[in-house]
Amino acid sequence: MNEKALAHIRRHDGKKQTLKDHLLSVCRLTGAFARKIGLPLSGELAGISHDFGKYAETFQLYLLSANGVIDPDSDEYIDPVSQKGKIDHSTAGAKYVWKRLEREKYPLYAQLMFLSVCSHHSGLIDCLLPDGRNGFGNRLNKKEENTHLAECESKVDFAIKDWLDSISEENILKEWYRKCQNIRRTEKKFLAQEENPATVFAQYENTVFFKKGLLLRCFFSCLLDADRIDSACFEDEQYAALRKRLGNPDWPKLAGRLETALSAFSKENMIGRLRRDIADACYARSRSPRGIYTLTVPTGGGKTLSSLRFAIHHVMEHQLERIVYIIPYTSIIEQNAKVVRDILEKDEEPGTIVLEHHSNIEPVRETWQGKLLSSNWETPVVFTTMVQFLETLFGSGTASARRMHNLANAVLVFDEIQTLPIRCVHLFCHALNFLVEECGSSAVLCTATQPLLGNVPNPAKGQLRLADDPELMPDLAELFRQLQRVRFVDHTPSPMNLEQVGDLALSEQREKGNCLVIVNTKSWATGLYRYCSGKNAQNVFHLSTSMCAAHRTAILEKVRSLLAKKEPVLLVSTQLIECGVDISFQSVIRLAAGLDSILQAAGRCNRNMESGYGTVHIVRVVDGLENIRRLDDIREGRNVFLRVMDEYRERLQNGMGDLSDPDIIERYFSYYFHQRQDRMAYPCDLSGKKDSLLNLLGSNRNNVGSQENGMLCQSFATAAKQFAAIEAETQGILVPYGEGKDIIAQLCSLPSSDMAAQSRKRQLLKKAQRYSVNLYPDALQKLGNAVRRMEETGILYLLESHYDSETGVTAEATGKMDFLHY
Template identity: 45%
Template sequence: SSKLGVENVGELIGLLHDFGKFSTAFQVYLGSATGKINPDEDEYVEFKKLKGKIDHSSAGAQWIWEKLQNRGKQGELVGQILALCIASHHSGLIDCLKPEGEDGFTKRIKKEDEKTHKQECVQNAPQDYLKKLESLSDQKLIEDVLKQIKIIFESEKGKPPGMITFFYLGFWTRMLFSCLIDADRINSADFEDPENGEHRNIAIDWSTPIFRLEQFIDQLKGEKPIDQLRRNISNTCKQRAKEQQGIYTLTVPTGGGKTYASLRYALHHAEHHKLDHIIYIIPFTSIIEQNAAALRKAIEDKNDDYPWILEQHSNLEPEQQNWHSKLVSENWDAPIIMTTMVQFLEVLFSGGTRGARKTHQLANSVLIFDEIQTLPINCTHLFCNALNFLTQYCKTTAVLCTATQPLLDQLKTPDKGQLTIPAENELVKDVPKLFDDLKRVEVSNKVRSEGWTSEQIAELALDELKELGSCLIIVNTKSWAQQLYQTLDNQIDECSLFQLSTSLCPAHRKTILKEVRERLDNDLPVICVSTQLIEAGVDIDFSSVIRFLAGLDSIAQAAGRCNRNGLHDMATIHIVNPVEEKIDLLKDIKIGRDKAQRVFDEGFQDLLAPDAIKQYFNYYFYDRSDEMTYPVSKKSILKRDDNLLSLLSDNSNNIGRKTPLLLKQSFMSAGKIFKAIDSPTQAVIVPYSEEGKYIIAELCRVAIEFDAKTYRQLLKQAQKFSVNVFPNVWQRLMDEKAVCEIQGEGIYFLKDEYYSEQFGLSDKPCNPMPFMGF
């Protein structure tokens, strides 16, 4: 809570959150569970049946509410914020207003004493503890909170508080809630494993990775024109790192060296402003490992006392956390964190406690967004408001990196929240000239009314292979990747053909990419068929690319996998439109494709230049502005048409909005509805290679006799062997009995016969030899 400038508030809610445990009912439950009360004694209770059923979170919330609610409107607001955090510490933030209009906060606060045991807790609690509570809940507490919140209200410049002000108030509450959850979980983890504490809160000396990075950059001695351009970009980022905090853009063409340039900026900026973390937000899990390896190569040493970089690949934490999974979940307590946009958005907006636990770590940090254009369209206003809050009130800096900068500061409905980015906050000078200097690829528009068959696309790829030695084909769907691979399979040497999709686990993709790179480096023939996972930031260099028609931002990313190091004067990306491409359900790709076609028809001289990209985003964002508030239909738990921006701000569509309470948000309902991708995915550990099979077997063994430390290490290793599947595929796997749960932990593994060497996870058996994890 020191990050929010309210240490005393953190101490108070920390003391109060388990106040209900002073009740006789809870003490008897605890005594029975720990063996202090013998089963033969009259007091003994069946503790397993009572787990989670004795309310111990309401008493503390009631105590602070009663203490502060009578101290005017200001005391009432502070009381509501603190009581919300305490009452919610097991469930995630509760609804102040429930969807049907009921005042959920007041209902919880007025819960009967026979269920909350507040009076009994006051009687049973030690006197020195109660005195501490009294001394902390004084007028200074209200003033300290108001000092922070007042800045939010002042941003309205005299106008009545509107939607964005209430969003900020709700987000400030989530930050405080995050501090409480993290402290509570750390306390539990340290009790289970006292060694944990030794590696926490180590003072970060940014000069160490800075020194190593500068040495590493000095050794990069490329002499080609592109190498000099990359050095110039990197040097500019270093020079500008000492400027004030805020939101910056880094608009650099693909292959311009953004990874090291942004790291250089972030390290120098973190040192100058004394920041706690650098957090990289990457579009896909598929490139986390590659980027983390590049960063480690530059700044880590095998003799370091602790790793500088923490990777988070997938949601291998179960949806509903039990005691075990709470102990093993990460809290982003590392200097440099690499995560995905999906997980970042869940940290901002998801329900429950798993994502919220990490939210406070975003304060006092540098956030580097790689390929910011991949932000889901329905999260646009939510994201903009959260990022404005973090950069304006939490000592956070954000850098939006991409070759195709979306217009997040020029939205159609700015009153719902758009980014505040001053024009001078573009880190590189003269972006159009930079794009011209770095131009290495031209677009060949081969779209035709009759479309392209699988055989015709294969023929084009084989022609490119014959002439240039390598070709990458990027498709929009896994089914087309499989179809093209099978079409090419009979026409090319087996060791020259590769397929990549997210049905392969990260370790499998890494093996394939390594082999592809080796063949490219040795001028051996390669055709690789891939879904769009290869577009964003994968460091690979083909002589030619064929791209299925998609959004212009995707086409620009695909072009970055071609002639990446300027080995040819100019290379070509061929745009084709396949026949019978079933993408009606892939709305982002379908609309992107249509808007790209519109830009194609306008005859831009260079389709990858900033002016063409800007026109594309004008069309794309303008037509989709009504989707940007995260719309929710009446089929949802709300039973009405609404949106998450409203639910997390003033809740203006809720019939109970006239309640006198200042916070009216439906936090829990919004959290249940929120998913960073339209279909929530389920992570499955797959039996790829001997290592993957060994990890599955070990997880099954360790789960029986729970060993938190080993389990945590195995789950980290398992991230490289996990595949995220959509609900329809998950259901088919369940119907096939293709997945097994590990000892009721909410973690699943795939049976051996459902994973193939060519295509990865399948919902039909593809291997004859089953592997059993036990």
């Protein structure tokens, strides 16, 4: 026995944490986290065995050497640089749980435990490698000299041995049996509802494997989070104190604060009364059973606070743990999180009620509490992006995966759900069904244009299983009628060129006072802006992703100020303005795109019913004048929209309805999903072989290898490397706009070896996110030598002569002098 085996040595003061204390703490935490998914005993076993390999003498010498306890000249010294990541301390614990749990009849359950423990530093490993080799078997059969299992068993602490001796393998196996059988029972029920079950049986089997994989990842998340929390609490006493202060949220108090805020909704105007009615309808449905619901409300209808009202009261009704808002764009998160934070965090420690987690948090707004808590989403209310949500479910490594268990026993609110990437549809539907059916959560899908995720082509591949009576609004047709604020003008039968679109915009600005034009490409935005500016129009502005976030924010602030003063304004923008930007024009021109985009554009017109009706012009560009070959979603969406317009044009021209009518939206998404169904399973290419993530994370039937007795055969690591929530081949560059110029200069001049400089560099890089622009390879190539690379970091930055103060990044030099200290 070894009572002195260590788990960690604290960096700043050399304090030592014993391995016994670490294992017992992680055992307790993992068991608590796994309780909400029905696996508490399994969690305890995984927690107490995960670092079993640290009992090995080799690891103990490595730890002491790395922290300066062993002299480099000593025979016991192990070079920590060359050996970093090479001393395996996770396989021993994994082999130990396999030895304890493996039964000839039920090897799957031992495999699930083995995979959780052995992967806790790498991310889930491949059960089958792409070439058919048995990744699971190779790890299981790793030799004693590399795992040190026998040595570790002989050295285990008495307290750990006593705990291990007290466990019941049969009770742990029963936990896994119940969970896996429930998955199969649920899927079997839906298989029986198919008209011809035999034709979709293979897909049914794929779904069963897929959900067992999700169960593994969720359990794995419990272990990861417990391990990281205990390590962080030992390393940082401030974090340990913060977690103690979090405690259990006082939901009735938070609900009271929200009700007070909602009572301030104006009842004097129509839009205020409608927002109050929507919030009341959400409250009325908050006692509904757990399930997947839809909240279909026109833009400007107050979805954020109405959905929050449902969520808070639903949490109290079902004793759930948290509310997670999943939002497509950081601009919407910043806006919505501030609204909710101002209501719920009154008189509370900042960041302990509402967490805002995304990539664009500015250092001045990111509290130390938020920085610590964003790693695992354990606050009562979380605002994050769809990218972070999907990475948590399917991404590589361990940093994102550790958050997954905090999506269990929660209310998940998806804003602008129509923006879900088309290739993620089946993955998303399976995952959300799993979180609701197996993890006790509820979900609300919010949008003005509800996609048909509960009625997709090839439903056996994965579609949402909505709750009974899923729509929270009692009368959609009447709601949309009451919130009609615009009239649509259809120009699509007569395509226009750039000059004609520009002339229409100038005419609308003169007649209505202000106009917003939304185009599909950055080149059109620049060209149209230049054309309108050249016509001596007042206050013409440009907005696109060629400009960094700080630049775009400054433009929007200027435009809002002019609109408030009723000054003439003409804004030319790409589609980035369509979601979540609280701004209102009297006239909007939208180049033809998907119906969801067009209706989002209409949400920027007469948003608060400032006048009777605003005007939304829909324009089709002359064929060949708009390069959208790389923009599959826009191109396909536009084509489907034009088809729908052809079918409904006569009806609409006769005043029988509106483009925002739910039946038209339903027809659009029916056509659109049918058109894109071959993209919905996340297709991928593995060394020239066509496959999909839906298959790799399911039964993996295209793999030439195999597993026995129903064991998992997924290629988890391969799928995670293939997964990217945003399908883009772009690269970010820093641009010299405003403070960005100084950030670039400082990054270029910082020394590489100084520790203080490294800390300063991290701070600058965080701040630099608002001064970066993502560019495609051909755009980078056109910029040529105007893009430079920092020697130490490899970060790309743009010379000042190629950043235009009006339109952002430009291949044409602006005439500005470049600073030599770059």
